[in-house]
Amino acid sequence: MDVASIRLSVFIIVLxxxxxxxxxxxxxxxxQPKGFRWANNLGLTGLNSVILMITMPLLAVEAALWAEQNQIGLLYWLSIPTQIxxxxxxxxxxxxxxxxxRLFHRIPALWSLHKVHHADQDIDVTTGARFHPIEIWLSMWIKIALVISLGVPPLAVIIFEIVLNASAMFNHSNMRLPLPADxxxxxWLVTPDMHRVHHSTIxxxxxxxxxFCxxxxxxxxxxxIEQPKLGHxxxxxxxxxxxxxxEQRIDKMLTQPFRKN
Structure with missing residues (x-):
């Protein structure tokens, strides 16, 4: 089974x-109507996957393999054992x-892209995969730059991408965890109650x-911030x-970064 199949399988299982x-x-x-939100949020996720496949010359795993073959990056230069x-x-x-x-919140041009994620008026498991295509594209290039400069082993990239996807769906989910468990x-981990604060209108x-994790x-x-002021x-x-x-339709989400209202 290739990496893409593993990621898709984990995505479906965790979802x-x-x-x-x-x-x-x-x-x-x-x-909001659940079926309508799910169709559009997951539709946007699928669109992002297609755009990455078409526009990216390589993905993070391929970048890690290239860095490994050429021994490029900080961790390779320091000769740190692969497991460590x-x-x-x-x-x-x-x-x-x-x-x-944090930077996507602080820099206005990046916030314009990231607010598509925050414009969801409910928060559930599908919100964790709702991002504008340009943000996804920029994030992939940032990840590739980090992978090469740090000399990230290919296995670490695979583990991280699986953990990141699973964590995003878990901490955006609308599940009610027992307070002692939370x-x-x-x-150690970002829980749904912890991350829900981040989606407040305040x-x-x-x-x-x-x-994320x-x-x-x-x-x-x-x-x-431990808890929202108004309670969950x-x-x-x-x-x-x-x-x-x-505004929860795909066509509207795609244009939100370029509109004020």
Whole structure:
């Protein structure tokens, strides 16, 4: 089985598991028609995959293989054993994604792209895959640059991409975890309750809890907010613009970065 098949298989499995738990134990009542949102959010995800296949000359795994063959990158230059380098690389990539996410909030041109993700007025497992194609494209180039400069082993890239996809779906899901479980898990991992704060309409909360997998970065870099001011049940999800129902259509999402309302 090739890498793409593994990623797709994990995506489908995690999507189904999170969707099942959401249906059985939801955290919040959804405000938008679920079928409509799912069709458009997952449709955008599929479109992004096709665009990457057509426009990218190589993906992160191919970049890692090239770096390995040519022994290019910091971890190769330091002659770190492969097993240790793999662990270091996965953690370093997760930290890099934290900072990338934070920059996409801070730089206006990048926020224009990223707000497509935040314009979803509900948050569930499909929100974790809802991104504008240009953001996905830029993110892939950033990842390729990191992989080559750090000398990330190919196995580390595969592990990281699987963990990243699974984490994004898990922490965006609308599942209701028992509070004791949430308290224990969020010491190390980003939980749905922790990340939901990030999707608040209150900008201070939107600009917090940037992590995708490990929760330590938000505490380390002082961007952690434990709970939303209005509580998880009463908080409003989304951003102040693009709140009309039709804005959840793919065609509208594709043009949101270039419109103010």
């Amino acid at each position: 189904c598991i999170c969707a099942l738990i959401e249906a059985i134990k939801p955290k919040r009542p959804l405000t 380098a793999t662990v270091i690389a996965v953690i370093a990539l997760d930290c890099s994604i934290y900072w990338q996410h 308290r224990v898990l969020r010491k 900008r201070q909360e939107t600009d917090s809890n940037y992590g 490990l929760s330590i970065w938000d505490r380390m870099f002082q961007s952690y 049940k009463q908080m409003n999800i989304g951003i102040s613009v693009f709140r009309q129902p039709q």
